[in-house]
Amino acid sequence: MRADVVRADAALVAGLRRRDPRAFDEVYTRYQGRIWSFLVRLAGRRDVAEDLVQETWMQVARYAERLDENTDLRAWLFTVARNRHRSHRRWALLGWARSEPMDVEPEDPGPxxxxxxxxxxxxxxxxxxxxxxxxxxxxxxxxxxxxxxxxxxxxxxxxxxxxxxxxxxxxxxxxxxxxxxxxxxxxxxxxxxxxx
Amino acid sequence: MRSTEDPILNDLAALPEVPRDAAAAEALRRRARLVLVGEASEPNPLFVRLSFAWSAAVLPALLLGFGTAYAWASTRLLEQIFLA
Known part of the structure; x- marks a missing residue:
């Protein structure tokens, strides 16, 4: 990753730790498209990805102030998204996932x-x-x-x-x-x- | 781990960003922003799922269990009254 991007991400982490909404907006603008694409391709379905992307950004907002100042922002965001998907799969195996209809609907071809x-x-x-x-x-x-x-x-x-x-x-x-x-x-x- | 020689990895790297409904993305940004500044609280997904598990599985199992125990005890009592 480019040094200027790393520096910018470090500044955004500092902003998130202060619960600065402008920093959050910038993080969201910068990464929401990539996180969305990642989740759509990982889940293979847009409806599931929609739930997961919401959970991901809510978790980011909830835990932003607890971030370590040396956090790799991009890696952390993808870790949160990946963990949301993992959790969803676990609950889906138990039949307790919120998106119950996903098991009976035809496969969404995705993008x-x-x-x-x-x-x-x-x-x-x-x-x-x-x-x-x-x-x-x-x-x-x-x-x-x-x-x-x-x-x-x-x-x-x-x-x-x-x-x-x-x-x-x-x-x-x-x-x-x-x-x-x-x-x-x-x-x-x-x-x-x-x-x- | 990107490669310039591996055609499969190159094709993966060329995958375009998946388009998303702009209105949905903006609505999510606003909601998350409110959670960030503490003006709104979002239910923890774990609690949501545990709550769903309670109402969908645990509570029905408890009711069924107690119902079965009650029916069994009633049968035994009727046996003792009328067949003893």
Missing amino acids: DLEDTTAARAEVALVHEGLQAIGAAHREVLLLSAVEGFDAPQVAAVIGIREDAARKRLSRARAELAAWLETREAGKRNEIQGVRR
Whole structure:
């Protein structure tokens, strides 16, 4: 991350510790889009992501004054968001999640990349692959490849050791690559079937 | 951990930001801002879920348990009165 961004984030942390609403507004403006995108892709559903993003920012507001002055703001925000999603999954397993209908509704395809003219087909396919792999692998890929966190930051956000984070990223990439390969093979077979 | 050589990681890095309803985002900012300055309190999600668990599972289980115990005790009492 650039030094000026780190300095700006440090100033924002100081503002949040003072419960300065202007600092909060700046944090929100700077990171709400990234946090939203992260949660939509992690949860795979916009309705669930909407609940989680609300819980995330409420928690940020509630605990802002308890922040340590050396807090890595961006990593902390993603840690809160990731923990909200983890908690949601735990409650969903027990059947006690607030978004009960999510288990019976059809899958939300998430962000409609086809509508974005600039989105390349490969990127859209990778997005689809992200939804197909396991949640633990999805979160590590989102944090490192999409959000640009380095290994120590990913480890801190997920709460594991740095070497474990690297291994998990490697396994996640392999799972996604295998999915993409299977998908490509399926498409090739489909095209050959049509030609015959 | 971004890579310039790995096509898969590059495609992931190229994923665009997911668009969000601006009105919903602004409403959330205002609510969170009020919580920050202490003008509003937001129920803790844990309490919300525990409350839901209480009304959806614990309380019905207790009522069912006591109801069953009551029915069983009544049956036993009727047995003692009429069959003894």
